[in-house]
Amino acid sequence: MIRLKRKIDDFLITWKNNPNRLPLIVKGARQVGKTDAIEYFAKNNYDSFIEINFVLQKQYKSIFDDGFEVDTIIKNISLINPNFQFIPNKTLIFFDELQDCINAATSLKAFNIDKRYDVICSGSLMGINYNEIESNSVGNKQDYEMFSMDFEEFLWAKGYKNEQIEDLYLHMKNLTPLSNLEYDVMFNNFHEYMVVGGMPAIVRTFIENNNYSGILNMQEQIILDYKEDITKYAKGLNQTKILNVYNKIPIFLGNENKKFQISKVEQGARNREYIGTVDWLNNAGIINICYCLTTPELPLKGNYNPDNYRIYFKDTGLLIGSLDEEVQFDLRSNKNFNTYKGAIYENIVADMLVKSGYDLYFYKNEKSTIEIDFFVRDLDSLIPIEVKANDNPTLSLNNLIENNKYSDIKYGIKLCNKNIGYNGKFYTFPYFLTFLLKRFLKEKNN
Numbered sequence: 454m455i456r457l458k459r460k461i462d463d464f465l466i467t468w469k470n471n472p473n474r475l476p477l478i479v480k481g482a483r484q485v486g487k488t489d490a491i492e493y494f495a496k497n498n499y500d501s502f503i504e505i506n507f508v509l510q511k512q513y514k515s516i517f518d519d520g521f522e523v524d525t526i527i528k529n530i531s532l533i534n535p536n537f538q539f540i541p542n543k544t545l546i547f548f549d550e551l552q553d554c555i556n557a558a559t560s561l562k563a564f565n566i567d568k569r570y571d572v573i574c575s576g577s578l579m580g581i582n583y584n585e586i587e588s589n590s591v592g593n594k595q596d597y598e599m600f601s602m603d604f605e606e607f608l609w610a611k612g613y614k615n616e617q618i619e620d621l622y623l624h625m626k627n628l629t630p631l632s633n634l635e636y637d638v639m640f641n642n643f644h645e646y647m648v649v650g651g652m653p654a655i656v657r658t659f660i661e662n663n664n665y666s667g668i669l670n671m672q673e674q675i676i677l678d679y680k681e682d683i684t685k686y687a688k689g690l691n692q693t694k695i696l697n698v699y700n701k702i703p704i705f706l707g708n709e710n711k712k713f714q715i716s717k718v719e720q721g722a723r724n725r726e727y728i729g730t731v732d733w734l735n736n737a738g739i740i741n742i743c744y745c746l747t748t749p750e751l752p753l754k755g756n757y758n759p760d761n762y763r764i765y766f767k768d769t770g771l772l773i774g775s776l777d778e779e780v781q782f783d784l785r786s787n788k789n790f791n792t793y794k795g796a797i798y799e800n801i802v803a804d805m806l807v808k809s810g811y812d813l814y815f816y817k818n819e820k821s822t823i824e825i826d827f828f829v830r831d832l833d834s835l836i837p838i839e840v841k842a843n844d845n846p847t848l849s850l851n852n853l854i855e856n857n858k859y860s861d862i863k864y865g866i867k868l869c870n871k872n873i874g875y876n877g878k879f880y881t882f883p884y885f886l887t888f889l890l891k892r893f894l895k896e897k898n899n
Contacts, residue, residue, distance in 0.1 A: 455652050455660060456493065458609045459486060461599055465494040466681055468595070469571070471700040476561040476572040476590075478490040478551070481599035482738035482767060483577040483682065484675055488654040490599070491547055492668035499571070503530065508555040523567040526560060541569040551576030552686070553878030558590045560770055565593040578738035579682045598738075600783055602767045604888045608642065610660050622889050625882065626896065630872040636883065640870070643885035648784060650770015672774025679739055687733060695730045697722075702740065702764050702774050706796035710817070710868040712745075715763045724760070733766065741765045741803050743813035746828065749853060751835050751861045753828065763815065769801040795842035798884060799826055802840050802868055805887040823849045831894045835861040840884075847879070855877045866890070 463480070468474050479487050495502040505513045516529040529538050538544070543812070546564075548557040551574045566571045573593075602610070605618060621639070624631055632641070648668070649659045655671045683699065684692045697718050705713050715727045734740045745761035746753070766772040773784060784797075803813055806827060816825040816837075827838040839850045850865045855878070865879035874881040 455657060456656060457486070457602070457606070458492050459602070459606060459653075461486075461490045461597065462494065465490070466498070469494075469498060474571070475593060475595045476564050476574070477595050477597060478558075478561075478590075479575040479597050479599055480578050480738075482601070483579065483602045483678065484652055484654065485599050485738075486610065487575045488549055489653065491549075491575060495545045495547060495573075499545040501538045501540045501543060501545070503537050503539070503546045504549065505530070505547065507557070508550040511553075514554045514556070517560060521539045521556075521560045523560075523563050523569070525686050526563075526800075527570075532541060539570065544569075545571045546571065548572065549576070550572045552579070558594075561590040562593040577682065577686075578736060579679075579686045596885050600738075600808050601770075602653060602656055603651060604643065604805060604885060607646045607649075607651060610656050613644065622892065623781060624873055625886055628873055628875050628880075630874065636872060639885050640883065643883075647769055648767040648773055650768045650773070652768060652770060655770060667784055668770075669774060672770055676771055676774055682737075686737075690729055690733055691726075694718075694727055695733055698727065698730050698764075699713045699734060699739075702766060703796075704773060705764065706772070706800065707806075711796065711799070713762055731762075734764075739767050739771075741807050741813055742769055743803060743815050743827070746814050749816045749825070749828065749835060749837065749859055749862065751830060753812065753830060754836075754852050757814055758774075761788060765800045765803040765813075767804060767807075769797060769804055772797065772800050795840065798868075799840050799843050802827065802838075802884060802887055806890075809888065809891040811891070823852055825849055825853065828888075829894070834863045834899045835859075836894070837862060837865045839865065839867050840861060841867060844869055844871055850879055864889045 460564075468477060479491060481487050493505070495504075507514055512533055513530070516526055516533070519525050519529060531537060531539070548554070551557055553576075557574055561572060561574070564570060608618060621631075637687050645659070648657055648665065650672065652671075652675060655668055658667055658671065659665065680696060680699070683695050687695050701718050705711060713731075715722050715724050731740075731742065735742050741764070743763045743765065744757035744759065746757050748756065750756065759823070766775075776784075806813060806829065811829050814828045815824075815826055816828065825837040827841045829836050829838060837850055839847050841847070847867055850867060853859050853862050854865050867879050867881045868884050868887060869881065871881055871883060873883070873886075
């Protein structure tokens with residue numbers, strides 16, 4: 454079975470090389486590859502690896518019953534499994550499925566003070582109450598949020614080298630169009646990524662089989678697993694209402710304005726009845742929320758309407774897996790991604806921006822004469838991003854850039870099925886270069 458290279462690999466090496474490292478919590482939605490990445494890192498960097506899964510090995514929940522002194526915890530682990538070796542400064546202890554044993558988070562302070570053993574915890578965001586973990590381990594942990602594979606990781610999985618990805622960036626940096634061959638090959642890779650998504654097990658199956666066989670069933674199973682987890686972990690909230698929201702996401706994305714409205718989730722639904730449901734899905738790591746700006750100006754945070762938002766799937770493969778059979782066939786066989794009103798392109802751009810470290814904001818004025826899909830910023834300006842499913846005119850983008858009223862906006866970005874270019878007002882990039890956008894903007898300013 455092929456091992457997929459992940460960006461967390463380099464992060465974990467950097468973490469280990471830091472003499473002042475704290476115990477680490479790797480959080481993320483289920484099945485994004487957390488356990489696989491930590492196991493790979495541990496087996497290649499430590500003489501001894503102690504792995505405890507609190508879901509599969511429930512007997513280990515009792516190791517904290519006698520307190521949180523490190524020696525006491527080690528003694529209790531050894532009573533359950535005397536074969537474990539605890540070698541000071543050469544051992545990694547991995548507490549997996551943290552959501553089923555919050556006491557493990559409490560122990561991080563003791564491990565941090567003791568310093569003899571490295572500790573990594575991991576768990577599904579769905580089942581983790583991070584407020585509780587934070588209160589138990591404040592100042593004694595480092596967090597790392599892991600996502601499903603981004604497009605660069607997908608290219609690595611297909612065998613592309615860093616030099617080839619660097620060449621893509623140089624085209625972008627120098628504003629030199631890609632050759633027809635480069636463009637066509639990368640766009641085909643991007644289409645595959647849209648259909649497959651970034652869940653590692655699904656990507657691995659696709660790479661090994663070199664076709665889409667079995668992919669839809671795997672996507673549908675993950676969607677079912679998420680729904681089961683909602684009913685298992687949504688404590689204190691109405692699980693049915695959370696499921697209602699989750700099930701309606703593709704429907705709202707298929708609408709022209711894509712605005713998510715609780716009143717249309719179910720007949721007679723009221724906002725106060727659904728308080729916390731959308732936030733729960735967001736905190737669980739399975740959706741991205743994009744808020745409408747009050748006005749297109751800086752700063753972004755605090756300048757948005759919390760009641761006006763769009764919801765996107767974290768992984769576009771799961772969006773496609775949730776659609777009906779006719780759309781599925783059209784996407785896989787005809788590669789007709791325009792049939793869903795641009796929602797698939799918007800969803801994947803949203804996901805790529807979030808994986809690059811951006812929060813999501815859009816803007817639509819009351820008269821609907823200006824509508825921009827996303828905004829990011831550089832050091833001193835606000836940058837509107839328009840995602841086009843075709844090469845229609847970019848009226849909203851031009852209006853924002855040319856209107857002196859919007860002084861924070863100096864230029865824009867258009868993402869579409871078109872080669873690299875710049876017309877003096879906005880940059881044009883093909884969708885598949887979105888993962889390089891943050892680097893482009895940073896180096897452009899420098």
